[in-house]
Amino acid sequence: MKMFGPVCSVIQDIAADGSIGSIRADADTSFGYLSSFEFIFILCLMKEIFEITELLGQALQKKSQDIVNVVRLVSSTKQCLQELRSDDGYQVFITTVVEFCLNHSIDIPDFEETYIMRGGRARRQPDQFTKEHYFRVEIFFSTLDTQLFELNRRFNDKMLPRMMI
Structure with missing residues (x-):
């Protein structure tokens, strides 16, 4: 950054x-x-995810992998992503984003305002769809859920014993 x-x-x-x-x-x-606040929000989220997954990615790229270490890294990466996804993790994250925006004179939206979806989807959006909901649920939680889903799919209980062979 x-x-x-x-x-x-x-x-x-x-x-x-x-x-x-x-x-x-x-x-x-x-x-x-x-x-824009949305760009900064996504940029900060990408930075957080990359920092959490960097060691696992490096370990998986090595040709001579220490499988026990990889299994531990998978577990710790999932745990760190879960912690980030928690309410406390979100609060720390959003504070970081807001501080960055304040330091760079970027407008911070009113999170209580209604968020209007783009691309003709506004008619189908639920009532009381706030900017807080958009950033927290539609971007933050959805992105972390996708990361956790992929880690669980690729490194499930059936796959990990095979990696140890």
Whole structure:
């Protein structure tokens, strides 16, 4: 996330340069997405997941794998993802996202406001679908559930004994 500031500066410089209109418009649009709360939320979530899964990924890439170590890493990775998925984990995560946004002058939405789904799905959305629900359930929990599902599918109780052979 150290590169966020410099990347924003470069995009703003491109947007300020009026020499090529279409590039300027693209830079303006890119900066709008880059400086949105939703982008930062997803960026921070990706960073958290990558940090949790990095050691497991490295262990699985080694040709001479220590299978006992891999089994432990699978278990600890699942546990860390479960902890992140907890209410306490979410609170710590959202605090980190909000602090990042405050440090970079990014608008923080009112989580109690109704979230309007894009792409014509707004008519089918449930009443009282708040921004809090969108970020917490539709992005945060859904993403972590997918990660945990894949780990459970690939490293289930039937698969782990085979890996030890």
